[in-house]
Amino acid sequence: xxxxxxxxxxxxxxxxxxxxxxxxxxxxxxxxxxxxxxxxxxxxxxxxxxxxxxxxxxxxxxxxxxxxxxxxxxxxxxxxxxxxxxxxxxxxxxxxxxxxxxxxxxxxxxxxxxxxxxxxxxxxxxxxxxxxxxxxxxxxxxxxxxxxxxxxxxxxxxxxxxxxxxxxxxxxxxxxxxxxxxxxxxxxxxxxxxxxxxxxxxxxxxxxxxxxxxxxxxxxxxxxxxxxxxxxxxxxxxxxx
Numbered sequence: 315x316x317x318x319x320x321x322x323x324x325x326x327x328x329x330x331x332x333x334x335x336x337x338x339x340x341x342x343x344x345x346x347x348x349x350x351x352x353x354x355x356x357x358x359x360x361x362x363x364x365x366x367x368x369x370x371x372x373x374x375x376x377x378x379x380x381x382x383x384x385x386x387x388x389x390x391x392x393x394x395x396x397x398x399x400x401x402x403x404x405x406x407x408x409x410x411x412x413x414x415x416x417x418x419x420x421x422x423x424x425x426x427x428x429x430x431x432x433x434x435x436x437x438x439x440x441x442x443x444x445x446x447x448x449x450x451x452x453x454x455x456x457x458x459x460x461x462x463x464x465x466x467x468x469x470x471x472x473x474x475x476x477x478x479x480x481x482x483x484x485x486x487x488x489x490x491x492x493x494x495x496x497x498x499x500x501x502x503x504x505x506x507x508x509x510x511x512x513x514x515x516x517x518x519x520x521x522x523x524x525x526x527x528x529x530x531x532x533x534x535x536x537x538x539x540x541x542x543x544x545x546x547x548x549x550x551x552x553x554x555x
Contacts, residue, residue, distance in 0.1 A: 433526035454510040482538020489549040521550035
């Protein structure tokens, strides 16, 4: 058993942060003495190491807690996912270094923004969270879809594609046009009714996925015509402002 001060010295995590982790139920001490001293065993310190790894990968504390507390959580699988995410970050850092070197070599007027694209990392992070049912939206989706038949699910998919088809027909209008915004609101309400509560924050995230997720973009553009996914994303941005 180690005291909170010993754990702090071992891990570099401040005592204040450890107290906060305890307060939110993320990392509770293994034992609290009669005098009120927090003590941590190897299992607790191992959990802290996993927490720190997820923090390095920019996961919010609430999502880390949900992941670690999931009944389905598997340490080895999570570690494999963390390694993959770290490799994606390593790749992106390499691209940024190469870009910086090119700018240094060719001058500040050299333009290339591909190295700033985080879509691949963002998508895999989302899949990790969904794998453990870590988001409230995913949990809600599971509950709503649990008893649906394949036919019912297919019907809902067709209804959603119909919304994208109708939005595709509006591409000549400005994204902020009232008719477009009315249809965008219908899309948000459809998602909330049949899948999960679609807050504006979640809706904006979906809009980005419509553009950056190749599978989604392909399906949406197939329903509404080329450029529909980008148009819907811009309309969602206008809706959420």
